[in-house]
Amino acid sequence: MTFTEIVRKENNELFEAIFNHPFVEGIGKGEVPEQALAHYIKADYEYLNAFMHVYGVAISKSTERRDMGYFSEQVGFVLNSETHPHHNFCDVIGAGYDELQGYPLPPTADHYVKHMMYHAQMGGLGEILAALLPCPWTYVEIGNHLMKKYQPTPNHTFYPWIEFYANEDFDTLSMAMCERLDELAEEASEVELRRMKDAFRKSCQLELNFWEMAYTCEEWPTGEAVSSK
Template sequence: MQYQDLINACHDDWQQYVDHDFVRQLAKGTLAHECFLHYLKQDFLFLKQYARAYALAIYKAKTLSDMRRALPSVHALLDSEIAHHVTYCENWGLTESDLENESEDFGTVAYTRYVLDAGMAGDLVDLYAALAPCSIGYAVIGKALLESNETKIEGNSYRSWIEMYGGEEFQTGVATGAEFFDQQLAEIDIHSERGQNLVHIFKTATRMEIAFWQQGLNASNSQ
């Protein structure tokens, strides 16, 4: 099977994720700023745990080749992506200290610990199945928003977010990772017990993404 088979197996959840109201409001530029600020702070905390998960991939890898495959992701997260996120947050008036001192929301804890638990309890493929909805989903969302005629670009406070995830650098990086994931899935029958377990992991992580968007929207009700 391929990762697209996993998406197809949880089609309704996937659509709720990539077409969530949070995403639609980003595209229109109508998302309340307090919602976006809450999302940015929680995403920083998420990325720290995401880096731990890719470090776990090195531990779980059985071959030197697979260990090397995971290393660039760890470096990218720690050396550039998180640093870029901190710089981006500074444009919104959030310092690195603000981000570090933020408490993890329930959705953030649930999602990140689920990914780590899936990796600890399973093997490398299980871990990547839990990680995949985030990277692949953001690439799908970024590309769709950048190409849609309904997306407001000029004067949109969230333009840089849309352009970053829809941009060539992010799209290329995700495509490379997705190709590697497909290689790992190639010999697995989606209808087998193994395949269905991967569907369950992928679907659960996708549902966690929906909850992550929703907790951002809910921030406007808690101010």
């Protein structure tokens, strides 16, 4: 088995928990609370900004042009293409995309960003890719899962979102990341492999928590609840 096949199998329960999360299931059913959609967009916009910064660190650590080119392409994809699913959510709640930008990250998203930044600064390319991969990989599988389970038509509330992530082009982008990570894993030491596995699993856990964060509209505590007792 390749490295990515191994970590996918080891983290299958987290993938399944993501598929069964009420936010994800709500996308398939066409029923997600408007507040949850807005909270998701606010957090994901800033999260994707951080994702691009991590790609930038990866470029600075790359010694081969193919890696530099790949990470540069990914920055362009986030900037120019991955806004489309956000626009679908915005259209559903009747909000302008600009209105939902510039908000502070909720606790879970803040943790996720700092987790990725830690591995970007402290690890090599393999570790960086292991921390980044669960985001696109889980979304590819979410899109395919919802397409298969609900078979949405173009008039489905969230058809543009589902179709975007179930699209073959998005799958190709994430699989390219898998292939490069497998190559780097073959050259990695046992210590590096453990760090890569840890980075991958924690990102899977944080992907699940991100959906929960959005669904519950998680905010930073203010201390008011404690003060009132």
